[in-house]
Amino acid sequence: MNRFRYPLFLVLIATLVVGVGYAQNKKGKKEKSWPKKEFYSGEPIKALIITGGCCHNYLYQTFAMGSGIQKVANVDFEIVNVGGKGTEAKIDLYNNPDWAKPYDVVIHNECFANTADPEYIEKITKAHRDGVPALVIHCAMHSYRAAEVDDWREFLGVTSRRHDHQSNYPVSVVAADHPVMETFPSDWVTPKDELYIIEKVWPNTTVLATSVSEKDKQEHPVIWANQYGQARIVGTTYGHSDATFDDPVFTRMLAKALIWASEKGEQK
Ligand SMILES: [Zn+2]
Numbered sequence: 001m002n003r004f005r006y007p008l009f010l011v012l013i014a015t016l017v018v019g020v021g022y023a024q025n026k027k028g029k030k031e032k033s034w035p036k037k038e039f040y041s042g043e044p045i046k047a048l049i050i051t052g053g054c055c056h057n058y059l060y061q062t063f064a065m066g067s068g069i070q071k072v073a074n075v076d077f078e079i080v081n082v083g084g085k086g087t088e089a090k091i092d093l094y095n096n097p098d099w100a101k102p103y104d105v106v107i108h109n110e111c112f113a114n115t116a117d118p119e120y121i122e123k124i125t126k127a128h129r130d131g132v133p134a135l136v137i138h139c140a141m142h143s144y145r146a147a148e149v150d151d152w153r154e155f156l157g158v159t160s161r162r163h164d165h166q167s168n169y170p171v172s173v174v175a176a177d178h179p180v181m182e183t184f185p186s187d188w189v190t191p192k193d194e195l196y197i198i199e200k201v202w203p204n205t206t207v208l209a210t211s212v213s214e215k216d217k218q219e220h221p222v223i224w225a226n227q228y229g230q231a232r233i234v235g236t237t238y239g240h241s242d243a244t245f246d247d248p249v250f251t252r253m254l255a256k257a258l259i260w261a262s263e264k265g266e267q268k
Contacts, residue, residue, distance in 0.1 A: 039252075040073035040259050047075050047258060048103040050093070052083040053111035056139060061109060061245045068251025073259060078103075088114040100127035104262040109239065111139030116146040125155045129229030133261035135254060138239030141196055156235055157205035157226025164195040166240065169211040171222060179260045180225060180234055181208050184253055191243035195220060198237070202226065223253065225260075232261040 034041055049066070051058040058081060066077050083089030089112050093099050100106055106128070115121075121144050128134050134155075141160045144152040153159040169190045173181055195211055198220045209223040226233040234257035236250075244250050259265070 034074045037074055038072045039255050040075075040264060042074060042264060044074040044076040045258055045262050045264055046102065046104045047077050047107060048100070048105075049077055049079045049107045049109060050091075051079065051109040052081050052085075052091075053089060053139065053143070054085060054087045054113065055111055056240065057242050058109065060242050061239070064242065064245035065107075065109075065251060065254060068245065068248060069255045069258065071248075072252055073255045075255075075258060083110065083112060088112055090115060090117070090120050094120065094123040097123070099123075100132040103132060104264070105133045105135065105258055107135045107137065107258075108140040108143070109137040110143055112143045113145040115144055116148070118147060118149045118151070121147055121149065121152050125151045125228075128155055128231045128233070131230035133232045133263075134234075135257050135261060136233060136235040138194075138196075138237060141235070141237055153200070154202055155226075155228050155233065157202050157224055157228070157233055158198045158221060158235065159200035159202070160196045160198050160237065162197050163237075164197065164213050164215055166192045166194055167214055169193060169195050169222075171209050171211055173209050175206060175208045178206065178208050178225065180223070180253065180256045182256060184209070184256075185249060188249050190238055191247055192241050193238045193244050194240045195222070196237035204228065232263070234261050
């Protein structure tokens with residue numbers, strides 16, 4: 001059982017960065033308070049990061065994402081890093097029907113393209129359909145790609161099965177008024193990353209930003225919001241390289257996405 005192979009590192013950081021302060025009110029009663037952060041200063045959002053599988057540097061990505069988000073929002077992270085480095089795995093976590101219940105939001109940054117068991121996939125999607133929000137990052141879009149059922153793709157809000165080469169892709173914001181995009185610059189160009197080819201946008205999806213293929217000039221969603229059952233979902237197909245997770249434009253957007261998806265609102 002190596003569910004918590006890496007969490008102490010981040011949980012420690014979360015504890016250190018978020019901390020808990022106590023302020024005296026007029027009656028001398030102690031009230032909890034948390035550090036002031038640019039985007040969200042309320043009680044820490046409880047986020048679970050599920051990460052692992054093929055093709056990416058998940059330990060580094062998790063560290064960079066966690067610390068980047070914690071710069072601007074109070075979030076406590078738990079990390080599940082299991083499933084090895086291959087393209088097929090079933091992880092124990094999902095066997096508990098209440099696996100997502102303790103969390104305000106789940107971040108899927110895993111990559112298991114050849115896992116195709118529909119009953120297994122249903123264990124994941126049901127938790128979200130019933131109300132636990134999610135962020136879905138990069139290879140999550142190619143996870144369960146071998147499955148014949150569309151449940152996972154409907155949950156994501158897009159269908160993708162392949163990607164273009166690595167390059168520096170300009171990102172066009174198409175929904176600047178959406179809360180996730182509030183502070184996103186209009187001229188961001190990605191660090192070296194992959195452009196995922198989106199073959200279908202599902203009906204409950206709102207596209208927030210796009211990039212254009214250097215091969216055929218087709219435009220593809222790269223950031224979006226989806227309503228899946230009771231839950232808000234935010235997705236981005238960027239997140240291949242470590243440099244993308246080092247870029248504050250990317251992690252600030254993820255922080256906004258966490259706040260919006262978990263409906264925590266903004267508290268200055
Ligand atoms: Zn990749």
